[in-house]
Amino acid sequence: MDILEAIKNRRSIRHYKADPVDDEAVNTVLEAAHWAPSWGNAQCWRFIVVHDPEIKGKVADTLMKVKVDNEWVENAAASALKQAPVLIVLCAEQGKAGFRPDGTPVTDKGDYWFMFDVALAMENLVLAAHSLGLGTVIVGGFDAKKVAQILEVPASSNVVTMTPLGFPDHKGQISPRKDLSEVVYKDKYGK
Ligand SMILES: Cc1cc2nc3c(=O)[nH]c(=O)nc-3n(C[C@H](O)[C@H](O)[C@H](O)COP(=O)(O)O)c2cc1C
Numbered sequence: 602m603d604i605l606e607a608i609k610n611r612r613s614i615r616h617y618k619a620d621p622v623d624d625e626a627v628n629t630v631l632e633a634a635h636w637a638p639s640w641g642n643a644q645c646w647r648f649i650v651v652h653d654p655e656i657k658g659k660v661a662d663t664l665m666k667v668k669v670d671n672e673w674v675e676n677a678a679a680s681a682l683k684q685a686p687v688l689i690v691l692c693a694e695q696g697k698a699g700f701r702p703d704g705t706p707v708t709d710k711g712d713y714w715f716m717f718d719v720a721l722a723m724e725n726l727v728l729a730a731h732s733l734g735l736g737t738v739i740v741g742g743f744d745a746k747k748v749a750q751i752l753e754v755p756a757s758s759n760v761v762t763m764t765p766l767g768f769p770d771h772k773g774q775i776s777p778r779k780d781l782s783e784v785v786y787k788d789k790y791g792k
Contacts, residue, residue, distance in 0.1 A: 612773025614736025685765030
């Protein structure tokens with residue numbers, strides 16, 4: 602699949618078939634994620650692949666409710682996490698992205714750079730999944746401390762994001778983007 606086609610046609614998928622995803626496909630998306638660029642090639646990302654329905658259920662229960670039209674509703678991805686046969690959780694080792702070998706931060710962003718590196722890996726992962734006909738939805742609204750407990754993530758690592766992985770049970774809704782002219786400036790910010 603052409604890269605631009607994959608970028609434009611990928612949608613967040615929140616309804617999945619129960620059909621299993623084979624290990625080869627899981628490895629393909631993980632390889633794609635792992636080939637993402639990273640700060641100093643530090644590769645601070647760590648991936649936890651969860652198949653166990655009980656563990657998936659526990660993680661899904663940590664998703665935060667969101668406010669829609671003044672009402673608190675379930676995070677739309679919660680049921681997706683339970684339906685899809687595979688859940689991939691992305692963690693980051695602290696103190697690697699954005700740091701010199703002596704442990705001092707290179708920029709004023711300190712350890713925020715791990716979010717950047719993990720995001721690049723996640724984007725590769727979701728595009729690779731899409732190219733294989735698999736669905737994903739990036740999830741950020743969850744209780745990371747609870748997920749760390751469930752998955753026994755050590756204190757030296759942060760749980761950053763996760764996605765279900767499975768065969769889509771719907772096409773996925775198009776979420777329109779702002780006009781490019783609203784977000785692109787010429788020479789100076791806001792111009
Ligand atoms: C950092 C991040 C966090 C997100 N968290 C959630 C989430 O908690 N629940 C959810 O249903 N979707 C979540 N999404 C998916 C977005 O809602 C979705 O990407 C956006 O609406 C655009 O739709 P599209 O992915 O179909 O293009 C998240 C996306 C990103 C990038």
